Amino acid sequence: MNNENNKDEVVFDVKNVNLFYDNGAKQALKDINMKIYKNKVTAFIGPSGCGKSTLLRCFDRMNELVDNSYRDGIITYNGEDIKDINSIYLRTRVGMVFQQPNPFPMSIKDNIFYGPRCQGVKDKKILNEILDESLKGAALYDEVKDILNKSALGLSGGQQQRLCIARTLAMSPDVILMDEPTSALDPIATLKIEELINELKKKYTIIIVTHNMQQAARISDYTAFFMLGELVEFNKTEEFFSHPQDKRSEDYITGRFG
Amino acid sequence: MKSNNIQQNALKKANFKTKIDLLVKFIFAFLALICACVVIFIVIFILVKGIQPFIIPDGSGATQNISDFxxxxxxxxxxxxxxxxxxxxxxxxxxxxxxxxxxxxxxxxxxxxxxxxxxxxxxxxxxxxxxxxxxxxxxxxxxxxxxxxxxxxxxxxxxxxxxxxxxxxxxxxxxxxxxxxxxxxxxxxxxxxxxxxxxxxxxxxxxxxxxxxxxxxxxxxxxxxxxxxxxxxxxxxxxxxxxxxxxxxxxxxxxxxxxxxxxxxxxxxxxxxxxxxxxxxxxxxxxxxxxxxxxxxxxxxxxxxxxxxxxxxxxxxxxxxxxxxxxxxxxxxxxxxxxxxxx
The missing domain is CATH 1.10.3720.10 (MetI-like)
Structure with missing residues (x-):
């Protein structure tokens, strides 16, 4: 955790975060402290059930949808405690892409329009600009430009996932959270998404949860390694994979467990 | 040895199982047929009774005029x-x-x-x-x-x-x-x-x-x-x-x-x-x-x-x-x- 000299701008600052499920019977996050830097890709890795997805959901307050759970500690977004930010507004700034591609059962066009329309954007011209920009941003434009009025459910899994990314881009967020976005996809679709993430980090801050260590090594600038709800190690990706500071990180990287 | 036993038993039982499958299939088909028959019977009954007033005179010799109906x-x-x-x-x-x-x-x-x-x-x-x-x-x-x-x-x-x-x-x-x-x-x-x-x-x-x-x-x-x-x-x-x-x-x-x-x-x-x-x-x-x-x-x-x-x-x-x-x-x-x- 030697990021003292880092000059990058901090987007999220996580301080002493604990999170409990089942009215406190299960502690999913234990005293997490970390910083998320602007226009960088931060990867969360670790074995199943280690709390990485839970922490991800804290950033856009989706964790509050889980019954009987509560969180303490402070997470700030650009210096402001996210508990003081209206959750609906926060989610327009912090987009999320889910593990399973989940396009809405409507046309490709309407999928992209959904977010802006919920914010009251009605102007056809603006909507069409958003449509073009976000589809191009998600590297999907060429594949779907002739079938914009067809149902999104007719697309392949990889295309659906890129549509979900495009749908998120349509809100022009600051941060994009990705919860194992490639785990339901084949290797070729995965490659496309990874290339896309490399493009997207120029404009957006990205936090990605992944099971795949190689993926984390390929695409991320920072890596956070979680185990049993604890943040074991958080470092620059090259540092983390070449000189892990913690014995548990080393074991995990070298494949001794997990 | 155990797996050998299982295989021999399975072979013996396989024919029996096929017969049971067939029997169950027939029972289901029969039950489905009964349901279908009830529906068909009701429809036919209503049809026959319902067409009668237009064709067959009742006790007083009256039949139903279709355009009136x-x-x-x-x-x-x-x-x-x-x-x-x-x-x-x-x-x-x-x-x-x-x-x-x-x-x-x-x-x-x-x-x-x-x-x-x-x-x-x-x-x-x-x-x-x-x-x-x-x-x-x-x-x-x-x-x-x-x-x-x-x-x-x-x-x-x-x-x-x-x-x-x-x-x-x-x-x-x-x-x-x-x-x-x-x-x-x-x-x-x-x-x-x-x-x-x-x-x-x-x-x-x-x-x-x-x-x-x-x-x-x-x-x-x-x-x-x-x-x-x-x-x-x-x-x-x-x-x-x-x-x-x-x-x-x-x-x-x-x-x-x-x-x-x-x-x-x-x-x-x-x-x-x-x-x-x-x-x-x-x-x-x-x-x-x-x-x-x-x-x-x-x-x-x-x-x-x-x-x-x-x-x-x-x-x-x-x-x-x-x-x-x-x-x-x-x-x-x-x-x-x-x-x-x-x-």
Whole structure:
């Protein structure tokens, strides 16, 4: 955790975060402290059930949808405690892409329009600009430009996932959270998404949860390694994979467990 | 050694198992056949009995004139609408009741599934289930005791007259009360089946809870809600007892268009006074039965076609393909036929 000299701008600052499920019977996050830097890709890795997805959901307050759970500690977004930010507004700034591609059962066009329309954007011209920009941003434009009025459910899994990314881009967020976005996809679709993430980090801050260590090594600038709800190690990706500071990180990287 | 034993046993039993499979298959087929036979028998019975009054003279030597049956407003009893009018009245009453019950049910379902606290959700659901199982005669009593005075007062307030509260409107209200639980229950089931990830995706895009409910949950469950509406329509079209207790059983011709008039539907005509009816007046009720069956079958076929169409859209098949599919197929077939003829 030697990021003292880092000059990058901090987007999220996580301080002493604990999170409990089942009215406190299960502690999913234990005293997490970390910083998320602007226009960088931060990867969360670790074995199943280690709390990485839970922490991800804290950033856009989706964790509050889980019954009987509560969180303490402070997470700030650009210096402001996210508990003081209206959750609906926060989610327009912090987009999320889910593990399973989940396009809405409507046309490709309407999928992209959904977010802006919920914010009251009605102007056809603006909507069409958003449509073009976000589809191009998600590297999907060429594949779907002739079938914009067809149902999104007719697309392949990889295309659906890129549509979900495009749908998120349509809100022009600051941060994009990705919860194992490639785990339901084949290797070729995965490659496309990874290339896309490399493009997207120029404009957006990205936090990605992944099971795949190689993926984390390929695409991320920072890596956070979680185990049993604890943040074991958080470092620059090259540092983390070449000189892990913690014995548990080393074991995990070298494949001794997990 | 163990696995060897298992294999030998399996071989011995395999033939026996195949025979059992075959036997079970026959038993199922037989049971299905019985069900089918009952339906077919009922339809044939109604058909035979229903056609009789038009062909075979009854005790007094009278047969039913077909054009009277369809159109004469004073046919059967004085002041009885012709069959066509009754049929239209049946559909009219059902439609009016749906205008009340469908929106109520959808919002009721949405409230139970998405809005109300989890602790009272189950209680409400059980309540709706109990409502759905209440016999129609109870709804009829409720209509007589509660709705009739209300409708009477309402009619007087707007300067109209009712027969002591008996009216098409009272019938519509009773039917609405009866169909709400049915439609609500099916709607609840289909709303609960909507993928939670869709709602989450919507919320993650900055949509509010209500936007998510209307734009995602309702849209994704529309074919289920429609299925519930079909069930509701079935219940409303076929309802006799409750309706007969409140609708008044009178009226001629187009009287039913004014909701404060009394009228009679196909079902209430069949039911009212069936104990005293003799001869042609008894047999003609079977003819009405044929008409009712036809109405119900035709509505169901049309609604199911519509529902399949909606389900296909839900599944993401392109719209245009479905719309012109049949016409296109016929066209292709004809072209192929012409082509074959030429060669």
């Amino acid at each position: 369809f159109l004469n407003p004073n046919w059967l009893y004085d002041g009885t609408g012709g069959m066509s009018y009754m049929m239209l009245a049946t559909i009219y009453v059902t439609l009016l009741s749906l205008i009340i019950s469908v929106p109520t049910s959808i919002f009721c379902g949405l409230f139970i599934v998405k809005v109300c606290p989890k602790s009272i959700k189950e209680i409400l659901k059980t309540g709706v289930q109990i409502l759905a199982s209440i016999p129609s005669v109870i709804f009829g009593l409720f209509g007589m005791g509660v709705l009739k005075p209300i409708v009477k007062g309402f009619a007087n307030a707007v300067g109209m007259q009712t027969f002591g509260g008996s009216s098409v409107l009272t019938g519509v209200l009773v039917l609405a009360f009866m169909t709400i639980p049915t439609i609500t229950l099916v709607s609840i089931t289909s709303m609960e089946a909507v993928d939670i990830n869709l709602s989450k995706a919507s919320l993650a895009l900055g949509a509010s809870n209500q936007q998510t409910n209307y734009k995602i949950v309702l849209k994704a469950s529309q074919s289920g809600i429609f299925a519930g509406t079909i069930l509701g329509i079935g219940r409303a079209l076929g309802e006799a007892t409750a309706l007969q207790m409140v609708i008044g059983n009178g009226g001629v011709g187009w009287d039913f268009l004014n909701v404060f008039n009394i009228y009679r539907t196909l079902t209430t005509t069949m039911l009212a006074g069936i104990g005293e009816a003799t001869g042609i007046k008894y047999d003609i009720r079977f003819s009405l039965g044929i008409v009712l069956i036809i109405v119900i079958v035709v509505t169901n076929i049309l609604l199911n076609l519509l529902k399949n169409y909606m389900t296909r859209i839900d599944k993401g098949e392109p719209k245009d393909k479905n719309k012109i599919g049949i016409i296109k197929n016929i066209k292709i077939y004809l072209e192929a036929y012409v082509h074959a003829k030429k060669n």
